[in-house]
Amino acid sequence: MSFRMNLKEFDNSFMKNGRKLICGVDEAGRGPLAGPVVAAAVVFNANVWNDEINDSKKLSEKKRTALFDWIVKNALSYGVGIVHHEEIDRINILNAALKAMKTAAAKLSVEPDLILIDGNRKFETEVECSAIVGGDRKSFAIASASILAKVTRDEIMKNYAFFYPEYGWHKNKGYPTKDHFEAIKLYGVTPLHRKTFLKKIIISE
Template structure:
């Protein structure tokens, strides 16, 4: 590599496939040029990140692997989005992945940017053996309360599956009236790939609905806050009253 300019070396490094990083770093060893050393260090840091991500993807398959070891064959992850907002539905999703599936970047939807969630949304649907989405609106939330409405959304999502799972991994809940073995995992959306996948499908689906509501009720700013109780949202309620998608049970102290 010493016969190549720093610019040429950088160009090679920028276009290098990940599996060639280590070999290229070895080739750069002994080159006394500081700029070349920086390129090698940069590649080494990228390699460390790749290895850390690989280790994380192994860890977040642990609950699924534990299920397979117990003899389960069709393992579903379940999560929801939208329990806290003042307006809009609660959305639940269920995802069944192939054993050993690894999707780089997948994580609790709250830890990801909107662009990353949207990217992973399509990848998850392509990778999934099966998935389902359940939506329960604000009127049912007011009638049955948010916890029961969340369970309703989860059961709806499960009913969308082509095949009933034999094991459910759920994020910090046990879904009542479901005769399937369940494992409730605290912070499961960051610990289980199936739950993380479900959290992304639920979040992206709900956000998409709130963008649609923003077009119907533009003065409320639903595209920004997605129905959560921000200062902007409360101000809009004060000025315009409530909409048909607001949860009245969440607004008992608000005059409308």
Template sequence: MNFQSLKVKEINHYIDQVKVEEYVKYIPLLENDERESVKKIGKKLEKRYAKLLGEKERVQKLWVYENKLFDAGYKIIAGIDEAGRGPLAGPVVAAAVVLPENVFIEGINDSKKISLKKREVLFKIITQKALGIGIGIIDNETIDQINILNATKMAMKRAVQKLSKSPQYLLIDAVHLADINIKQTGINKGDSLSISIAAASIIAKVTRDRIMDRFHKIYPQYSFINHKGYGTKEHYENIQKYGLSPIHRKSFLKNIIGDRKNENQSWKL
């Protein structure tokens, strides 16, 4: 490519059509150009390319657990994570995700470390690239009956069962599933250490957030769209004002319910 015959505007237009992975072919040509404005374009591409290499190195480290299992002969490895163990309302949602070997997903990470907008983008990419995705949802009434830990495990098992192909190995974020006949490893902070678990954390989080956004339309007085059911000041104030909705977890709100009953005030259920 002969950039010397092109104006700066034309060079920028050309570069806009080039993938970052291909920048390495053009950086020397741009930086050796006599025009300072063109040299600056080359420097800018060099920074973008270096950033991409750093991101690829970071993501590659997330494949450590999966690569060991691939080397051991396992072909279908599912990462499992949940969203919604802590909120005062709504379901707990688990996701199981099977990724193709060594796929690169730029920006993938623990869902809690990613902005809402970035999670939505990654949700779409993961959905497109994954070999399989299963989702398990357990409602607030079941959570109250069997407790949140057991409900979380139930959601995870349902997510595994909904995969189109049964996995040969499970990588799970900090949980062990005792009554499922699949080899598994629980990894503390797995959503920051395993790419499959990170992918599952994003699928679970976005799925649950969308559920809570729908509940907001049914119960707008609680502002679920803002806090997704977590115990924010706004949420507690709305509970005190309007009582419990049908999707609140009563087992999480015993102190508030008890206080209201002790005050001989009617509690809205």
């Protein structure tokens, strides 16, 4: 039995005590210096699975894009939540990520019986929740959510790159790479940067 199949079995193991619909939730973009944090929530029927689904970080960009389309077509329901850089600066990245995840789950067209959340923190909701550390490597639904969130955020950053091509966001997606730091020092901070993530650079300017 393959590791990928175990991802689906992990989700289905929660289908007891009347539970039928399991939702997976994950986010992308906690670490970048610019742009939003994006979360996704996904619900599948029990018999739907794809052995290529995995943690988005372990997949190529091309594979993520292909699986994004498969997830959208085969999910019973999905939702996406976005919290932009201004609010990240205002409420901090942890609260912003939780808000994005809560927003994504609220956009589902069906109410799940259980929400599995990647990580060790839960957002407030009337639906039963369970935080799963390393959930994007264990759960089919969470891994699917990680793909939706990652692809959505990457596309946002590619679009932003048209307006600020000097920062290489089409490649680094706003993450703190050497080239990104050098661009900030050379061209300054853009309106799309998270100011709280760049305090030392801003102060030194």
